[in-house]
Amino acid sequence: MHSQKIIDHPRRPKPAPIEYAGQWVAWNPERTEIIAHARTFAEVHNAATAASQPNAIFQRVRRLNETIVGRL
Amino acid sequence: MNFFYCPIITLSAQTGDPVLILRPEIPLRLIGTSRSAVSQALVDTGADYSIFPVAIARQLGIALVAGNGPPMTAFGGQQLATWFGDIILEIGSDAECYRWQAHVQFFEFPSPDEESLILGHSGFLDYFTAVFDGEQEILTLTPNGDLPAMKSSDSS
Numbered sequence: 001m002h003s004q005k006i007i008d009h010p011r012r013p014k015p016a017p018i019e020y021a022g023q024w025v026a027w028n029p030e031r032t033e034i035i036a037h038a039r040t041f042a043e044v045h046n047a048a049t050a051a052s053q054p055n056a057i058f059q060r061v062r063r064l065n066e067t068i069v070g071r072l
Numbered sequence: 073m074n075f076f077y078c079p080i081i082t083l084s085a086q087t088g089d090p091v092l093i094l095r096p097e098i099p100l101r102l103i104g105t106s107r108s109a110v111s112q113a114l115v116d117t118g119a120d121y122s123i124f125p126v127a128i129a130r131q132l133g134i135a136l137v138a139g140n141g142p143p144m145t146a147f148g149g150q151q152l153a154t155w156f157g158d159i160i161l162e163i164g165s166d167a168e169c170y171r172w173q174a175h176v177q178f179f180e181f182p183s184p185d186e187e188s189l190i191l192g193h194s195g196f197l198d199y200f201t202a203v204f205d206g207e208q209e210i211l212t213l214t215p216n217g218d219l220p221a222m223k224s225s226d227s228s
Contacts, residue, residue: 002094006209007079011109015079015092022185040184042131045109057099058111064090066081 016061026056073168075099077209078112096204096211099160100189103133103171111189115202115211118146119192126155126180127187134159134179144177154179160222161196163213170215172199172224 003052006012013031019069026036026048036047077094084091100113102124103201109132121144129136136155144152154177162171176193181187191197198218203212215221 002092002209006207007092007094009076009086012076012209015081018081018090021081024184024187027224036157041111041187042124045107045131049107054203055110058109059097060112061183062082064081067082067085 004023016059018064020061024058024060026053026058028053029055029057031057037068073206073213075163075211075213077211082212085188089100089199094209098163098211098213099193101171102128102132102192103160104129106133107131108189113191115191117193117197117202117204118147120194121154121188121190121192122174122176122178122195123179124159125156125189126178126188127184128189129155129157129159129178132159134178139177144179152179163182173221173222176219 016025016034020034020037023037023039025034026035026042026044028035035051035053036044038044038047041058044055044058076097077097077099078097080093080095081090082093083089096114096115097112099110101108101110124138136157139156140156143156146152157174157178158173158175160171161174162169164170174193198211200215205212
């Protein structure tokens with residue numbers, strides 16, 4: 001278990017809210033706000049481009065029941 | 073370069089309760105022939121190769137060719153047929169930034185909600201000394217002499 005101090009370090013990004021589980025999201029460059037979300041990478045990339053956010057950070061948010069142990 | 077592990081909300085495999093886990097996922101710029109994007113990617117010391125979704129190759133204009141060798145084998149024996157392509161990768165920030173060309177593999181995931189970006193040894197970890205600090209949850213990457221570094225002006 002990690003200490004809250006480690007988790008809350010100001011330079012650590014925030015977790016994606018669970019309502020985006022399984023979706024692709026686009027964060028603003030500071031990773032403080034989700035500016036777009038969609039089912040596919042192409043959709044969210046196009047949405048960020050349309051919003052003039054060339055430096056958006058994309059993330060495919062893990063599904064809640066997803067644990068990675070070397071599976072693609 | 074230090075990268076703070078990325079927090080992820082998941083369900084505990086034991087109890088089913090929501091838990092917060094921290095994983096070495098770092099922002100990676102992927103540069104294709106027509107577009108670029110920054111995406112979170114998992115640094116995975118257990119992966120022989122770096123593997124990205126085919127959907128990203130399509131969106132960024134990366135030409136792919138089929139491999140002639142055997143498929144990749146994932147944990148549990150899952151067989152993965154992959155494609156190959158050349159891509160420019162970049163990590164860091166304005167203060168310290170590294171860009172290189174890599175020959176990586178692409179996998180057509182069955183569904184977009186299964187897609188992942190994996191940074192394995194070939195194309196990534198071979199070029200860095202990596203320290204995974206499990207106490208502070210920070211990944212430190214130091215480039216080594218094998219990194220085929222490019223200048224940022226070498227491409228878009």
